[in-house]
Amino acid sequence: MPNSLFSRLRFVLVETSHPGNIGAAARAMKTMGFSELVLVRPRFADALRQDDAIAFASGALDVLENAKVVETLAQALDGVQYAAALSSRLREYSPPVVSPREFAAVVAPRADLQAALVFGSERYGLSNDSVMQCQALVNIPANPAYSSLNLAQAVQLLAYECRVASDSGPADQSASRIGFQGELASAEQVEGMYVHLEHALVELGFLDAANPKKLMPRLRRLFSRTGLETEEVNILRGIAGHVIAACKK
Structure with missing residues (x-):
């Protein structure tokens, strides 16, 4: 389906350090039916061709082969209307905070909505500037004493929630209550x-x-x-x- 969420949702990895994590993220995406992957300034220029990336992709080589590498987050979000930053750390001036399920509920019903999920580096996460370029901040509910997820785990969790929301069909869309929506x-x-x-x-x-x-x-x-x-x-x-x-x- 050309307007399904599987063709409208982009996964953006910013300054990823380990090629293996890129490959594992690609595998997590494909497992849930997603394929659009964009890397912003990965640590290694040839990250998509690194042995670890290929090994950890394990059957998702097509996602790696079609992935794009860009220099800025703005380039990665070209054409996107609704981007959400993933962070375990809440910011004083962040955009609205939503759960993975709430994000999925927003993007799944809107067939005209181009969306993106933005994941930071393994060591530093996302900068405040990167977060402020997004329209939402996704915070994954986790053990407050140890809330750190592996990059690929976070990708898998968000991809799963988005797949479930897509398979369940349109939910109660609050947008319908405000009449015409441009x-x-x-x-x-x-x-x-x-x-x-x-x-x-x-x-x-x-x-x-x-x-x-x-x-x-x-x-x-x-x-x-x-x-x-x-x-x-x-x-x-x-x-x-x-x-x-x-x-x-």
Whole structure:
């Protein structure tokens, strides 16, 4: 099915250290029916061809062979409208926190939604900047005294929840309660809006570029709770444009 979640969900691994973990993640994905894998700056440039990656993939070589390697998370999220960062560590200014099951319930029913799951490195996880490029933060419920999962285990768990949500069919969609729903804005469109809005706030004198404090992270958190649509992003950018023009007069 061209619009099934299996063709709409991308798995992104950021700065992965061990090629074996990449291969194991590919195997976990294929076991649950997913195939789109993107690596952001893996430790080894030839990580996809490393012996450990091939060995741990164990039958999922097609996932490795079709995987992409990019330099930035923004490139990895190209075309994505709803990205979720995986982290066991909660952040003060993170986007909304959801469970794996809640994430799956959001992305499975929306046939028009391009989604991504973003996993950090084995040693450091994800940076705050990477988390803020996402619209949600997935926190896996685990033993609070030892909440560390292996990368491939985390991939397997999320892939499983997404498969179950896809197989169970559309659930109660809260979006249907708000009437017409437009196309969700892509990650690139939302990032462009933040840049434009920040420029407008600086021109207005509301934001001190030399001492920005936490204003933009707070605004990011606010907007990440809304699920911005393309038209809404365009409206906000239009407002920002008029503010900039008015300040220059």
